[in-house]
Amino acid sequence: xxxxxxxxxxxxxxxxxxxxxxxxxxxxxxxxxxxxxxxxxxxxxxxxxxxxxxxxxxxxxxxxxxxxxxxxxxxxxxxxxxxxxxxxxxxxxxxxxxxxxxxxxxxxxxxxxxxxxxxxxxxxxxxxxxxxxxxxxxxxxxxx
Amino acid sequence: xxxxxxxxxxxxxxxxxxxxxxxxxxxxxxxxxxxxxxxxxxxxxxxxxxxxxxxxxxxxxxxxxxxxxxxxxxxxxxxxxxxxxxxxxxxxxxxxxxxxxxxxxxxxxxxxxxxxxxxxxxxxxxxxxxxxxxxxxxxxxxxx
DNA sequence: TTCAGTGCAAAGCGTTTGCAGGGTG
DNA sequence: CACCCTGCAAACGCTTTGCACTGAA
Numbered sequence: 001x002x003x004x005x006x007x008x009x010x011x012x013x014x015x016x017x018x019x020x021x022x023x024x025x026x027x028x029x030x031x032x033x034x035x036x037x038x039x040x041x042x043x044x045x046x047x048x049x050x051x052x053x054x055x056x057x058x059x060x061x062x063x064x065x066x067x068x069x070x071x072x073x074x075x076x077x078x079x080x081x082x083x084x085x086x087x088x089x090x091x092x093x094x095x096x097x098x099x100x101x102x103x104x105x106x107x108x109x110x111x112x113x114x115x116x117x118x119x120x121x122x123x124x125x126x127x128x129x130x131x132x133x134x135x136x137x138x139x140x141x142x143x144x
Numbered sequence: 145x146x147x148x149x150x151x152x153x154x155x156x157x158x159x160x161x162x163x164x165x166x167x168x169x170x171x172x173x174x175x176x177x178x179x180x181x182x183x184x185x186x187x188x189x190x191x192x193x194x195x196x197x198x199x200x201x202x203x204x205x206x207x208x209x210x211x212x213x214x215x216x217x218x219x220x221x222x223x224x225x226x227x228x229x230x231x232x233x234x235x236x237x238x239x240x241x242x243x244x245x246x247x248x249x250x251x252x253x254x255x256x257x258x259x260x261x262x263x264x265x266x267x268x269x270x271x272x273x274x275x276x277x278x279x280x281x282x283x284x285x286x287x288x
Numbered sequence: 289t290t291c292a293g294t295g296c297a298a299a300g301c302g303t304t305t306g307c308a309g310g311g312t313g
Numbered sequence: 314c315a316c317c318c319t320g321c322a323a324a325c326g327c328t329t330t331g332c333a334c335t336g337a338a
Contacts, residue, residue: 010313013317014317014318015311015312015313015316015317015318016312016313017311017312017317017318017319019318019319020318034302035302035303036301036302048320049319049320050319050320050321051302051303051320052303052304052305052319052320052321053318053319053320055302055303055304056304056318056319057318071215071218074215074221075301075302076301076302076303077218090257090262092262093265105253105256105257106253108252108253109249109250109252109253109271112249113234113249113271113273116276117275117276117277117279117280118234118236118273118274118275118276119273119274119279120271120272120273121237121272121273121274124272125271125272127253127257127264127269128264128265128268128269129257129262129263129264129265130262130263130265131261131262132260132261132262133261135261135263136261154338157292158292158293159291159292159293159336159337159338160337160338161292161293161294161336161337163293163294164293178327179327179328180326180327192295193294193295194294194295194296195295195327195328196294196295196296196328196329196330197293197294197295199327199328199329200293200294200329201293219326219327220326220327220328
């Protein structure tokens with residue numbers, strides 16, 4: 001967690017700043033947050049943190065392997081901490097509900113592609129479709 | 145195909161225009177094209193087609209079920225005709241190569257989620273990772 | 289003749305970049 | 314005290330929207 005941060009930054013000759021600590025913490029607390037949401041959360045604690053800092057920091061944190069991002073909508077990506085167990089995102093396009101599944105869900109897929117030498121990035125995977133409630137409620141799925 | 149277009153438009157009280165025909169044809173010919181690429185392709189044949197028309201038309205075509213879109217990068221989406229067999233996209237984040245796989249690849253996944261009543265949108269699925277060549281060439285994948 | 293569809297221009301959203309000043313190591 | 318990091322503001326890429334005109338049915 002945050003101790004990792006100081007250490008991993010140092011390994012890369014990068015610096016530990018309050019912003020970087022706050023942004024990492026925000027991602028950990030919010031679970032699945034867009035850069036905008038991260039910014040808002042950080043600003044609740046310290047005003048005058050800039051959006052560009054959030055973008056730059058999320059990029060650094062992702063390079064350090066401390067956070068990951070996925071695309072759960074056609075809009076902004078969502079970031080989550082790598083502290084959580086790796087998981088696969090399943091998204092209902094109708095009600096926008098997001099469920100997390102164990103990576104075992106896609107194990108057959110991962111194995112099949114491994115035969116071709118392809119390494120699947122499971123944490124990035126987002127599976128879209130229509131959930132039970134929504135397919136019951138209505139018959140015609142609409143595009144995202 | 146294009147005959148479908150006239151018919152499906154009529155069913156919805158919508159109109160058949162040269163732009164709509166050209167845009168659908170462009171998507172069919174280009175296989176996997178961004179709105180921008182579709183625009184460029186259409187303009188090769190008829191000048192003064194507007195970007196907003198392309199966006200509006202792709203939306204209509206998708207509602208009619210004639211085209212589909214996927215996200216093969218963090219940038220613009222790509223559209224393809226539903227004439228082609230449904231396929232799953234596998235994308236190497238390193239070299240950006242895109243391979244299409246038979247939906248059978250994800251059949252176990254689809255079946256597992258079907259148990260929960262979730263209907264997977266297979267055509268929208270994009271699986272990211274590192275291809276054989278790239279994982280051989282280098283050891284540290286970078287985020288998209 | 290009606291009203292869906294278009295082009296145009298402007299605005300929108302999310303993100304990136306150049307720069308000068310500030311703070312970490 | 315070097316140089317990484319930040320805030321600010323402007324620019325960027327992609328997409329959406331308002332409006333008046335055009336043209337399909």
